[in-house]
Amino acid sequence: MELEKFIIKEGGQGEIVEKKSRFIATVLPIDTEEEALQYIEKIKKKYWDARHNCFAFVIGSNNEIQRFSDDGEPQGTAGKPILETLLNENLHNTLIVVTRYFGGTLLGTGGLVRAYGQSSKEGIRNSVIQKVCEGISFKLTVDYNSIGKIKYIMGQMGITDAQEEYGQNVVLSILMKKDEYNEFNTKVTDATGGKAVFDDEEDREYREEVKEK
Missing domain, CATH: 3.30.70.240 (Alpha-Beta Plaits)
Incomplete structure:
Protein backbone atom coordinates (compact mmCIF):
# COMPACT_ATOMS: atom_id res chain seq x y z
CA MET A 1 0.00 0.00 0.00
CA GLU A 2 1.41 3.40 -1.03
CA LEU A 3 2.01 5.86 1.81
CA GLU A 4 -0.05 9.02 1.91
CA LYS A 5 1.92 12.08 0.83
CA PHE A 6 1.81 15.52 2.39
CA ILE A 7 3.23 18.93 1.55
CA ILE A 8 3.44 22.27 3.35
CA LYS A 9 1.09 24.92 1.96
CA GLU A 10 2.14 27.60 4.45
CA GLY A 11 5.18 27.27 6.68
CA GLY A 12 5.14 27.77 10.41
CA GLN A 13 7.35 27.96 13.49
CA GLY A 14 7.54 25.96 16.69
CA GLU A 15 9.65 26.49 19.78
CA ILE A 16 10.59 24.43 22.81
CA VAL A 17 12.88 25.16 25.76
CA GLU A 18 15.06 22.39 27.18
CA LYS A 19 17.28 23.19 30.20
CA LYS A 20 17.28 26.87 29.17
CA SER A 21 18.31 26.08 25.57
CA ARG A 22 15.81 27.48 23.03
CA PHE A 23 15.06 25.40 19.94
CA ILE A 24 13.20 27.36 17.24
CA ALA A 25 12.00 25.30 14.27
CA THR A 26 11.19 27.08 11.01
CA VAL A 27 9.25 25.01 8.46
CA LEU A 28 9.11 26.07 4.80
CA PRO A 29 7.83 24.66 1.49
CA ILE A 30 10.54 24.32 -1.19
CA ASP A 31 10.79 23.11 -4.78
CA THR A 32 14.53 23.03 -5.40
CA GLU A 33 17.79 22.49 -3.51
CA GLU A 34 18.89 26.01 -4.48
CA GLU A 35 15.75 27.45 -2.89
CA ALA A 36 16.38 25.45 0.29
CA LEU A 37 19.96 26.74 0.56
CA GLN A 38 18.78 30.34 0.06
CA TYR A 39 16.26 29.96 2.89
CA ILE A 40 18.91 28.44 5.15
CA GLU A 41 21.22 31.42 4.55
CA LYS A 42 18.39 33.86 5.32
CA ILE A 43 17.58 32.07 8.58
CA LYS A 44 21.27 32.03 9.57
CA LYS A 45 21.37 35.81 9.05
CA LYS A 46 18.15 36.30 10.99
CA TYR A 47 19.45 34.25 13.93
CA TRP A 48 23.09 35.29 13.53
CA ASP A 49 23.68 35.22 17.29
CA ALA A 50 22.47 31.61 17.75
CA ARG A 51 24.91 28.79 18.52
CA HIS A 52 23.52 26.43 15.84
CA ASN A 53 21.21 26.51 12.80
CA CYS A 54 20.72 22.83 11.97
CA PHE A 55 18.55 21.71 9.07
CA ALA A 56 17.13 18.95 6.93
CA PHE A 57 15.15 19.01 3.71
CA VAL A 58 13.55 16.58 1.30
CA ILE A 59 12.68 17.17 -2.36
CA GLY A 60 10.83 15.03 -4.89
CA SER A 61 7.71 12.90 -4.99
CA ASN A 62 9.75 10.02 -3.53
CA ASN A 63 12.14 12.25 -1.57
CA GLU A 64 14.89 11.66 -4.13
CA ILE A 65 16.94 14.49 -2.60
CA GLN A 66 17.61 14.35 1.16
CA ARG A 67 20.08 16.65 2.89
CA PHE A 68 20.80 17.48 6.53
CA SER A 69 23.37 19.28 8.66
CA ASP A 70 24.29 19.16 12.35
CA ASP A 71 25.92 22.62 12.09
CA GLY A 72 28.43 21.96 14.87
CA GLU A 73 26.27 19.76 17.10
CA PRO A 74 27.59 16.22 17.83
CA GLN A 75 27.23 14.05 14.72
CA GLY A 76 23.77 12.52 14.31
CA THR A 77 22.09 14.54 17.09
CA ALA A 78 20.46 17.35 15.07
CA GLY A 79 20.14 17.09 11.30
CA LYS A 80 19.25 13.41 11.30
CA PRO A 81 16.38 13.68 13.84
CA ILE A 82 15.00 16.62 11.82
CA LEU A 83 15.20 14.53 8.63
CA GLU A 84 13.58 11.54 10.34
CA THR A 85 10.71 13.77 11.45
CA LEU A 86 10.13 14.82 7.84
CA LEU A 87 10.22 11.21 6.63
CA ASN A 88 7.98 9.95 9.45
CA GLU A 89 5.39 12.62 8.65
CA ASN A 90 5.57 11.71 4.92
CA LEU A 91 6.29 15.33 4.05
CA HIS A 92 7.70 16.18 0.64
CA ASN A 93 9.40 19.33 -0.71
CA THR A 94 9.90 20.63 2.80
CA LEU A 95 12.73 22.33 4.69
CA ILE A 96 13.08 22.53 8.47
CA VAL A 97 15.74 24.70 10.10
CA VAL A 98 16.07 24.39 13.88
CA THR A 99 17.88 27.30 15.53
CA ARG A 100 19.41 26.64 18.94
CA TYR A 101 20.27 29.26 21.51
CA PHE A 102 22.50 27.48 24.03
CA GLY A 103 21.27 27.72 27.61
CA GLY A 104 24.50 26.77 29.34
CA THR A 105 23.68 23.15 30.16
CA LEU A 106 24.77 20.22 27.99
CA LEU A 107 21.82 18.03 27.01
CA GLY A 108 23.71 14.89 26.01
CA THR A 109 23.18 12.90 22.84
CA GLY A 110 19.70 11.62 23.73
CA GLY A 111 18.55 15.03 24.93
CA LEU A 112 19.65 16.71 21.70
CA VAL A 113 17.97 14.10 19.51
CA ARG A 114 14.70 14.54 21.43
CA ALA A 115 14.88 18.34 21.39
CA TYR A 116 15.57 18.63 17.66
CA GLY A 117 12.87 16.08 16.85
CA GLN A 118 10.30 17.61 19.19
CA SER A 119 10.86 21.19 18.00
CA SER A 120 10.55 20.00 14.38
CA LYS A 121 7.16 18.45 15.19
CA GLU A 122 6.05 21.70 16.83
CA GLY A 123 6.96 23.61 13.67
CA ILE A 124 4.99 21.15 11.52
CA ARG A 125 2.02 21.39 13.89
CA ASN A 126 1.96 25.16 13.35
CA SER A 127 2.10 24.88 9.54
CA VAL A 128 -0.72 24.51 7.01
CA ILE A 129 -0.47 21.00 5.56
CA GLN A 130 -2.03 19.58 2.42
CA LYS A 131 -2.53 15.95 1.47
CA VAL A 132 -1.53 15.07 -2.10
CA CYS A 133 -4.19 12.91 -3.78
Whole structure:
Protein backbone atom coordinates (compact mmCIF):
# COMPACT_ATOMS: atom_id res chain seq x y z
CA MET A 1 0.00 0.00 0.00
CA GLU A 2 1.41 3.40 -1.03
CA LEU A 3 2.01 5.86 1.81
CA GLU A 4 -0.05 9.02 1.91
CA LYS A 5 1.92 12.08 0.83
CA PHE A 6 1.81 15.52 2.39
CA ILE A 7 3.23 18.93 1.55
CA ILE A 8 3.44 22.27 3.35
CA LYS A 9 1.09 24.92 1.96
CA GLU A 10 2.14 27.60 4.45
CA GLY A 11 5.18 27.27 6.68
CA GLY A 12 5.14 27.77 10.41
CA GLN A 13 7.35 27.96 13.49
CA GLY A 14 7.54 25.96 16.69
CA GLU A 15 9.65 26.49 19.78
CA ILE A 16 10.59 24.43 22.81
CA VAL A 17 12.88 25.16 25.76
CA GLU A 18 15.06 22.39 27.18
CA LYS A 19 17.28 23.19 30.20
CA LYS A 20 17.28 26.87 29.17
CA SER A 21 18.31 26.08 25.57
CA ARG A 22 15.81 27.48 23.03
CA PHE A 23 15.06 25.40 19.94
CA ILE A 24 13.20 27.36 17.24
CA ALA A 25 12.00 25.30 14.27
CA THR A 26 11.19 27.08 11.01
CA VAL A 27 9.25 25.01 8.46
CA LEU A 28 9.11 26.07 4.80
CA PRO A 29 7.83 24.66 1.49
CA ILE A 30 10.54 24.32 -1.19
CA ASP A 31 10.79 23.11 -4.78
CA THR A 32 14.53 23.03 -5.40
CA GLU A 33 17.79 22.49 -3.51
CA GLU A 34 18.89 26.01 -4.48
CA GLU A 35 15.75 27.45 -2.89
CA ALA A 36 16.38 25.45 0.29
CA LEU A 37 19.96 26.74 0.56
CA GLN A 38 18.78 30.34 0.06
CA TYR A 39 16.26 29.96 2.89
CA ILE A 40 18.91 28.44 5.15
CA GLU A 41 21.22 31.42 4.55
CA LYS A 42 18.39 33.86 5.32
CA ILE A 43 17.58 32.07 8.58
CA LYS A 44 21.27 32.03 9.57
CA LYS A 45 21.37 35.81 9.05
CA LYS A 46 18.15 36.30 10.99
CA TYR A 47 19.45 34.25 13.93
CA TRP A 48 23.09 35.29 13.53
CA ASP A 49 23.68 35.22 17.29
CA ALA A 50 22.47 31.61 17.75
CA ARG A 51 24.91 28.79 18.52
CA HIS A 52 23.52 26.43 15.84
CA ASN A 53 21.21 26.51 12.80
CA CYS A 54 20.72 22.83 11.97
CA PHE A 55 18.55 21.71 9.07
CA ALA A 56 17.13 18.95 6.93
CA PHE A 57 15.15 19.01 3.71
CA VAL A 58 13.55 16.58 1.30
CA ILE A 59 12.68 17.17 -2.36
CA GLY A 60 10.83 15.03 -4.89
CA SER A 61 7.71 12.90 -4.99
CA ASN A 62 9.75 10.02 -3.53
CA ASN A 63 12.14 12.25 -1.57
CA GLU A 64 14.89 11.66 -4.13
CA ILE A 65 16.94 14.49 -2.60
CA GLN A 66 17.61 14.35 1.16
CA ARG A 67 20.08 16.65 2.89
CA PHE A 68 20.80 17.48 6.53
CA SER A 69 23.37 19.28 8.66
CA ASP A 70 24.29 19.16 12.35
CA ASP A 71 25.92 22.62 12.09
CA GLY A 72 28.43 21.96 14.87
CA GLU A 73 26.27 19.76 17.10
CA PRO A 74 27.59 16.22 17.83
CA GLN A 75 27.23 14.05 14.72
CA GLY A 76 23.77 12.52 14.31
CA THR A 77 22.09 14.54 17.09
CA ALA A 78 20.46 17.35 15.07
CA GLY A 79 20.14 17.09 11.30
CA LYS A 80 19.25 13.41 11.30
CA PRO A 81 16.38 13.68 13.84
CA ILE A 82 15.00 16.62 11.82
CA LEU A 83 15.20 14.53 8.63
CA GLU A 84 13.58 11.54 10.34
CA THR A 85 10.71 13.77 11.45
CA LEU A 86 10.13 14.82 7.84
CA LEU A 87 10.22 11.21 6.63
CA ASN A 88 7.98 9.95 9.45
CA GLU A 89 5.39 12.62 8.65
CA ASN A 90 5.57 11.71 4.92
CA LEU A 91 6.29 15.33 4.05
CA HIS A 92 7.70 16.18 0.64
CA ASN A 93 9.40 19.33 -0.71
CA THR A 94 9.90 20.63 2.80
CA LEU A 95 12.73 22.33 4.69
CA ILE A 96 13.08 22.53 8.47
CA VAL A 97 15.74 24.70 10.10
CA VAL A 98 16.07 24.39 13.88
CA THR A 99 17.88 27.30 15.53
CA ARG A 100 19.41 26.64 18.94
CA TYR A 101 20.27 29.26 21.51
CA PHE A 102 22.50 27.48 24.03
CA GLY A 103 21.27 27.72 27.61
CA GLY A 104 24.50 26.77 29.34
CA THR A 105 23.68 23.15 30.16
CA LEU A 106 24.77 20.22 27.99
CA LEU A 107 21.82 18.03 27.01
CA GLY A 108 23.71 14.89 26.01
CA THR A 109 23.18 12.90 22.84
CA GLY A 110 19.70 11.62 23.73
CA GLY A 111 18.55 15.03 24.93
CA LEU A 112 19.65 16.71 21.70
CA VAL A 113 17.97 14.10 19.51
CA ARG A 114 14.70 14.54 21.43
CA ALA A 115 14.88 18.34 21.39
CA TYR A 116 15.57 18.63 17.66
CA GLY A 117 12.87 16.08 16.85
CA GLN A 118 10.30 17.61 19.19
CA SER A 119 10.86 21.19 18.00
CA SER A 120 10.55 20.00 14.38
CA LYS A 121 7.16 18.45 15.19
CA GLU A 122 6.05 21.70 16.83
CA GLY A 123 6.96 23.61 13.67
CA ILE A 124 4.99 21.15 11.52
CA ARG A 125 2.02 21.39 13.89
CA ASN A 126 1.96 25.16 13.35
CA SER A 127 2.10 24.88 9.54
CA VAL A 128 -0.72 24.51 7.01
CA ILE A 129 -0.47 21.00 5.56
CA GLN A 130 -2.03 19.58 2.42
CA LYS A 131 -2.53 15.95 1.47
CA VAL A 132 -1.53 15.07 -2.10
CA CYS A 133 -4.19 12.91 -3.78
CA GLU A 134 -5.00 11.62 -7.25
CA GLY A 135 -7.23 14.17 -8.92
CA ILE A 136 -9.04 14.82 -12.17
CA SER A 137 -9.68 18.05 -14.04
CA PHE A 138 -12.50 18.45 -16.54
CA LYS A 139 -14.92 20.88 -18.13
CA LEU A 140 -18.62 20.72 -17.35
CA THR A 141 -21.04 22.49 -19.69
CA VAL A 142 -24.61 23.14 -18.47
CA ASP A 143 -27.44 25.52 -19.27
CA TYR A 144 -28.32 28.47 -17.06
CA ASN A 145 -31.32 26.68 -15.56
CA SER A 146 -29.06 23.95 -14.18
CA ILE A 147 -26.25 25.98 -12.64
CA GLY A 148 -28.01 26.32 -9.27
CA LYS A 149 -28.40 22.54 -9.01
CA ILE A 150 -24.74 22.01 -9.95
CA LYS A 151 -23.53 24.45 -7.31
CA TYR A 152 -25.71 22.75 -4.72
CA ILE A 153 -24.15 19.37 -5.55
CA MET A 154 -20.67 20.90 -5.46
CA GLY A 155 -21.40 22.41 -2.04
CA GLN A 156 -22.66 19.05 -0.74
CA MET A 157 -19.48 17.30 -1.91
CA GLY A 158 -17.06 20.04 -0.83
CA ILE A 159 -15.84 20.80 -4.36
CA THR A 160 -14.33 24.29 -4.29
CA ASP A 161 -11.71 24.35 -7.07
CA ALA A 162 -13.82 25.57 -9.99
CA GLN A 163 -13.72 28.41 -12.51
CA GLU A 164 -16.86 29.67 -14.26
CA GLU A 165 -17.22 30.96 -17.80
CA TYR A 166 -20.54 32.42 -18.94
CA GLY A 167 -21.52 32.44 -22.58
CA GLN A 168 -24.32 30.68 -24.44
CA ASN A 169 -24.04 28.08 -21.67
CA VAL A 170 -22.11 27.94 -18.41
CA VAL A 171 -18.75 26.16 -18.58
CA LEU A 172 -17.20 25.09 -15.30
CA SER A 173 -13.51 24.08 -15.15
CA ILE A 174 -13.28 21.78 -12.14
CA LEU A 175 -10.46 20.01 -10.30
CA MET A 176 -11.51 17.41 -7.73
CA LYS A 177 -10.50 14.14 -6.09
CA LYS A 178 -10.53 11.35 -8.63
CA ASP A 179 -12.24 8.83 -6.34
CA GLU A 180 -15.28 11.15 -6.03
CA TYR A 181 -15.64 11.85 -9.76
CA ASN A 182 -18.06 9.03 -10.60
CA GLU A 183 -20.40 10.03 -7.77
CA PHE A 184 -20.35 13.68 -8.93
CA ASN A 185 -20.91 12.68 -12.56
CA THR A 186 -23.93 10.55 -11.60
CA LYS A 187 -25.49 13.26 -9.44
CA VAL A 188 -25.04 15.95 -12.11
CA THR A 189 -26.36 13.69 -14.86
CA ASP A 190 -29.47 12.89 -12.78
CA ALA A 191 -30.04 16.53 -11.79
CA THR A 192 -29.83 17.79 -15.37
CA GLY A 193 -31.69 14.95 -17.05
CA GLY A 194 -28.54 13.93 -18.89
CA LYS A 195 -28.04 17.36 -20.50
CA ALA A 196 -24.76 18.18 -18.75
CA VAL A 197 -21.67 17.63 -20.90
CA PHE A 198 -18.41 16.40 -19.37
CA ASP A 199 -15.24 16.69 -21.45
CA ASP A 200 -11.47 17.37 -21.39
CA GLU A 201 -10.95 14.92 -18.53
CA GLU A 202 -7.30 14.80 -17.45
CA ASP A 203 -5.53 13.17 -14.48
CA ARG A 204 -4.04 15.82 -12.22
CA GLU A 205 -2.58 16.13 -8.74
CA TYR A 206 -5.12 17.28 -6.17
CA ARG A 207 -4.23 18.90 -2.86
CA GLU A 208 -6.55 18.64 0.10
CA GLU A 209 -6.01 20.73 3.23
CA VAL A 210 -5.41 18.74 6.39
CA LYS A 211 -7.11 20.11 9.51
CA GLU A 212 -4.89 18.28 11.94
CA LYS A 213 -2.19 15.75 11.18
